[in-house]
Amino acid sequence: MSGGVDSAVAAARAKDAGHDVTGVHLALARNPQTYRTGARGCCTLEDSRDARRAADVIGIPFYVWDMADEFHASVVDDFVDEYAAGRTPNPCLRCNEKIKFAAVLDRAVALGFDAVVTGHHARLGADGLLRRSVDLAKDQSYVLAVLTRAQLDRAAFPLGDSTKEQVRLEAADRGLAVADKPDSHDICFIADGDTRGFLEKRLGSAPGDIVDGRSGEKLGTHNGAYGYTIGQRKGLNLRVPAADGRPRYVLSITPVTNTVTVGPREDLEVDTVTAERPIWHETADRVDCEVQLRAHGEVVPASVTVTPSGLTATLATPARGVAAGQAIVAYRPDPAGDVVLGSATITAGTRESANV
Amino acid sequence: MAYLDHAATTPMLSAALDAYTAAAREIGNPSSLHAAGRAARRMVEESRERIAAVIGARPSEVIFTGGGTEADNLATKGIFWARRDADPKRLRMVASAVEHHAVLDAVDWLGRHEGAEVAYLPVDAAGRVDPEVFAELVRAHGDEIALVTVQWANNEVGTVHPVPELAAVAAAAGVPFHTDAVQAVGQVPVDFAASGVAALTLTGHKLGGPVGTGALVLGRDVACTPLLHGGGQERDVRSGTLDTAGVVAFAVAVETTVQARLEYAGRVAKLRDELVRRVLAAVPEAIYNGDPEHRLPGNAHFSFPGCEGDALLLLLDAQGIYCSTGSACSAGVAQPSHVLLAMGADDARARSSLRFSLGHDSTEADLDVLLATLPAVVERARRAGAWKTPR
Known part of the structure; x- marks a missing residue:
């Protein structure tokens, strides 16, 4: 129970369904003051009090579990390491996977509980299939697709059949004070929302070149390649304008040479995505489906081939902004909610007809 | 249901509750000059006298506070400030390493903000301060010590310190001695004058009185700078309108508990011994912590190797058994007990501890409820104990 509205309503629904429910708030910060504060947060002392109060109203026991060391090792350090390696991690996904x-x-099962219930917006029904939430704008199946069969068998997402609006109304009906608490959006362990500043503090300044992807010409310098994301347009601060006057985008990051490569929008396009560490729920190892390549990103029809060690997706239409480190999630369209077939961690996006 | 957390708070005695509700119906600020105020003042002063009489103090030495934490803060900070102002070289604060956080954090604050040089008295494996070590410290630095503070009895492991012996050493060197007797009054013999301490903390809700009312018993000649400034109601050392009903109920609880102490202690210690015997029989690897001889009658404190204290607590809570790890939480997260660490336990043992504390309404039935579930709970918590293992 983060102290937000979703987990509070999820807990209440689980209790109404007849389960013996215990509320758990995770203490994730070694020093709570260093994590974000106020209404935006989920990890502050105030959030902990909100969660405790919600548990009181629902009428369930409530405990705070100290997961700060595990969170730091599995999520925060991983976040920094991934950026240092030129990839773009998704810490919420990692937190689901590892925490x-x-x-x-693991701890809950050892203590005799059967499952972990969360307020994620996704459906996990009796058929055991993970599906998108009815509220597509709030759907979180993308950050849950990393879960294995064994993890899903011990998970419950009671909110998947409701829109966020319905969840808020229900919270108000239940007398939960968090009913109108603002959504959290940012990365919880970056207090001020300044990801680049956060990384700079940990990785130090590492100046390198910004080069043109087509000509190889040096266009400028950067203070650390980790400050850039594939597809980024703003904040490049290039003094040399492009020959055609069009905006330039980050195309790739090469940690070995500490180079940020930029180019025109069309050079961002990829039609083949390779990925590693697949979690695959389908029996078929080659399927035509849809893939999503980043959180809240667009969905692209694709043909996906899976091997034990990796996954390759051939996209029917090119996609832009495909970053290594993000997840590729495969969905089978379904009127009862698109079904998650599996996911993997993107290693590269390439283009058959690429001229780069 | 089994309530085994009396050291956290114990139910109000019905006599105290009756006194509270009767007094709370009356109007009158004890500082007012009219008849209603005088009536309230009379109730407060009679309460002061009743408390003074049973703890060996003069009525004027009883300063009512909003509880034990305030009294501890007033004593440690107030006496430090007064002593330092009288002689700037008195900067040393001496505290036992096993104090309650109300003392420990106040002393630590003095160290960080007021230039105090804090020395912590070590304890032995049973959690007891060694008078010889203390005497050595006083011999070496007596004229630089602002205040010594050693609890009468420990809130976690129940160890009773040799307070009169320590206070005599301090008194001989002219050093004031404060003792946090929150856990001790009504449990073991506590006599303010006979003990030779300069200041003593007690509080209502540990002995059948209301939460939010306590007292600092402060020797008449002990200078103490106020923490709270205002109306100067309590000897100009503590300001704030007195809680007449709270004070009245507090006095009833103190008087009743102290007068019934001998019978209580005998009965509860016997029940406690039975609890310890049964726990050790049911969970042979459990470690009984603390001093077997110098100990609060209601305290039983164990380490359960391989278990997390808060996992045990969660599982027992789910069975309607209420106890405590005994140590402080930080933002709801259990910290390894500083008391156990000071007694030489390692981090794992300090985290694996659980306190059962008995009180005036405890019975054999409470033990039956506990023992019916404890072995299975310990077994389950031990399996859950592996959760910290790196993945």
């Missing part, structure tokens, strides 16, 4: 449905789940 909520691993460290928390």
Whole structure:
């Protein structure tokens, strides 16, 4: 129970469904003051009090579990390491994979609980299939697709059939004070929302070149390649304008040479995505489906081939902004909610007809 | 249900509750000059006298506070400030390493903000301060010591310190001695004058009185700078309108508990011994912590190797058994007990501890409820104990 509205309503629904529910708030910060504060947060002392109060109203026991060491090792350090390696991590996904449905789940099962219930917006029904939430704008199946079959078998997402609006109304009906608490958006362990500043403090300044992807010409310098994301347009601060006057985008990051490569929008386009560490729920190892390549990103029809060690997706239409480190999640369109077939961690996006 | 957390708070005695509700119906600020105020003042002063009479103090030495934490803060900070102002070289604060956080954090604050040089008295494996070590410290630095503070009895492991012996050493060197007797009054013999301490903390809710009312018993000649400034109601050392009903109920609880102490202690210690015997029989690897001889009658404190204290607590809570790890929480997260660490336990043992504390309404039935579930709970918590292992 983060102290937000979703987990509070999820807990209440689980209790109404007849389960013996215990509320758990995770203490994730070694020093709570260093994590973000106020209404935006989920990890502050105030959030902990909100969660405790919600548990009181629902009428369930409530405990704070100290997962600060595990969170730091599995999520925060991983976040920094991934950026240092030129990849773009998704810490919420990692937290689900390593903390909520691993460290928390393991402890809970050992203590005699059957499952971890969260307020994620996704559906997990009796058929055991993970599906998108009815509220597509709030759907979180993308950051849950990393869960294995064993993890999903011990998970419950009671909110998947409701929109966020319905969840808020229900919270108000239940007398939960968090009903109108603002959504959290930012990365919880970056207090001020300044990801680049956060990384700079940990990775130090590492000046390198910004080069043109087509000509190889040096266009400028950067203070650390980790400050750039594939597809980024703003904040490049290039003094040399492009020959055609069009905006330039970050195309790739090369840690070995500490180079940020930029180019025109069309050079961002990829039609083949390779990925590693697949979690695959389908029996078929080659399927035509849809893939999503980043959180809240667009969905692209694709043909996906899976091997034990990796996954390759051939996209029907090119996609832009495909970054190594992000997840590729495969969905099968379904009127009852698109079904997650599996996911993997993107290693590269390439283009058959690429001229780069 | 089994309530085994009396050291956290114990139910109000019905006599205290009756006194509270009767007094709370009356109007009158004890500082007012009219008849209603005088009536309230009379109730407060009679309460002061009743408390003074049973703890060996003069009525004027009883300063009512908003509880034990305030009294501890007033004593440690107030006496430090007064002593330092009288002689700037008195900067040393001496505290036992096993104090309650109300003392420990106040002393630590003095160290960080007021230039105090804090020395912590070590304890032995049973959690007891060694008078010889203390005497050595006083011999070496007596004229630089602002205040010594050693609890009468420890809130976690129940160890009773040799306070009169320590206070005599301090008194001989002219050093004031404060003792936090929150856990001790009503449990073991506590006599303010006979003990030779300069200041003593007690509080209502540990002995059947209301939460939010306590007292600092402060020797008449002990200078103490106020923490709270205002109306100067309590000897000009503590300001704030007195809580007449709270004070009345507090006095009833103190008087009742102290007068019934001998019978209580005998009965509860016997029950406690039974609890310890049964726990050790049911969970042979459990470690009984603390001093077997110098100990609060209601305290039983164990380490359960391989278990997390807060996992045990969660599982027992789910069975309607209420106890405590005994140590402080930080933002709801259990910290390894500083008391156990000071007693030489390692981090794992300090985190694996659980306190059962008995009180005036404890019975054999509470033990039956506990022992019916404890072995299974310990077994389950031990399996859950592996959760910290790196993945």
